[in-house]
Amino acid sequence: MKIADILNKKKTLSFEVFPPKRNTDIGNLYEVIKDLDSLNPDFMSVTYGALGTTTDNSAMIAKFIKNNTTCEPLAHITGIASTKSDITNLCNELKAAHIENVLTLRGDNPDNQTNIVSDFKHASDLALFIRQQFGNDFSCAGACYPEKHPEAVSFETDIDNLKKKQEAGMQFFTTQLFFDNNVFYRFLIKARKAGITVPIIPGIMPVTNYKQIDRIIQVSSAHIPIQLQNYFDKYRNDKQALEEIGIIFTSYQILDLLTNDIDGLHIYSMNKSHFIKKLMDNISYVTTGYFANK
Numbered sequence: 001m002k003i004a005d006i007l008n009k010k011k012t013l014s015f016e017v018f019p020p021k022r023n024t025d026i027g028n029l030y031e032v033i034k035d036l037d038s039l040n041p042d043f044m045s046v047t048y049g050a051l052g053t054t055t056d057n058s059a060m061i062a063k064f065i066k067n068n069t070t071c072e073p074l075a076h077i078t079g080i081a082s083t084k085s086d087i088t089n090l091c092n093e094l095k096a097a098h099i100e101n102v103l104t105l106r107g108d109n110p111d112n113q114t115n116i117v118s119d120f121k122h123a124s125d126l127a128l129f130i131r132q133q134f135g136n137d138f139s140c141a142g143a144c145y146p147e148k149h150p151e152a153v154s155f156e157t158d159i160d161n162l163k164k165k166q167e168a169g170m171q172f173f174t175t176q177l178f179f180d181n182n183v184f185y186r187f188l189i190k191a192r193k194a195g196i197t198v199p200i201i202p203g204i205m206p207v208t209n210y211k212q213i214d215r216i217i218q219v220s221s222a223h224i225p226i227q228l229q230n231y232f233d234k235y236r237n238d239k240q241a242l243e244e245i246g247i248i249f250t251s252y253q254i255l256d257l258l259t260n261d262i263d264g265l266h267i268y269s270m271n272k273s274h275f276i277k278k279l280m281d282n283i284s285y286v287t288t289g290y291f292a293n294k
């Protein structure tokens with residue numbers, strides 16, 4: 001089923017997983033996916049290694065979700081190192097597996113490689129191409145950035161570009177992670193004012209260890225509220241305390257988002273299903289009601 005159609009009927013709950021670096025860990029990931037499925041999500045998204053590393057496994061994992069869970073897979077696809085023929089082949093593979101949902105992204109070139117061949121400058125070009133080639137076979141979604149994409153010259157330009165993504169046919173957006181809900185609410189108001197009408201789903205990442213913090217700031221430039229930073233600093237070497245803080249902080253963050261009537265909730269699981277289960281268990285009464293009617 002198309003996620004856009006599910007979003008027409010209800011608020012969605014979803015999780016992101018990523019392909020493990022080592023092929024030998026795929027079995028563990030399948031257990032994680034089954035665990036996450038027991039939380040009754042509407043869809044699970046699978047990231048895609050833009051520069052070739054984990055691309056094959058992404059499609060395989062999306063197929064596993066399709067065939068072994070009760071939710072829909074959302075396969076991420078990046079345009080940055082892809083030709084039209086690469087994308088056509090990948091989409092044909094997904095279509096043959098009855099996968100109907102793709103998250104169309106540009107991707108990044110972290111090492112500034114110069115020998116990359118790419119037919120797609122922006123995510124919107126990728127979504128347009130998929131629509132031209134495959135019509136309504138796929139529902140395309142896209143990424144958005146409550147704290148602005150790092151390359152955008154201004155917040156306004158970034159929102160104008162988000163509008164181009166909607167015009168290219170993206171039917172909903174998932175946000176980059178954030179820790180301060182006010183950042184998301186301000187972004188939502190601006191996006192709606194600019195004419196972005198499709199659902200915008202906040203993406204939340206519960207932090208469970210100190211090492212993640214630097215990495216998060218590096219890849220997302222997410223603002224960390226001072227209160228959370230203080231917790232992280234005080235308990236930086238205490239794994240159990242940080243897990244407890246992660247669960248409590250994220251529980252409040254989710255409760256606040258649900259109170260403000262968000263279109264859906266996407267959780268970056270970091271493949272840690274035991275932790276996500278503890279988190280969801282903490283707020284199970286409220287979330288079960290909010291995401292009912294699957």
Ligand code: FAD
Nearest residue numbers: 047048050076105106107122123143149151152158161176
């Ligand atoms: P774009 O939409 O192309 O935007 C990139 C920049 O170009 C922005 O500054 C934007 O304002 C500007 N822009 C956009 N469209 C236009 C246009 N038409 N004309 C002019 N300027 C334009 N990366 C991966 O490699 N694999 C993944 O699986 C993955 N999953 C992600 C999931 C989510 C929810 C998010 C938020 C990010 C994900 N990323 C992933 C990271 C993403 O690839 C990077 O953030 C990348 O830098 C931008 O991708 P994009 O699709 O937003 O690009």
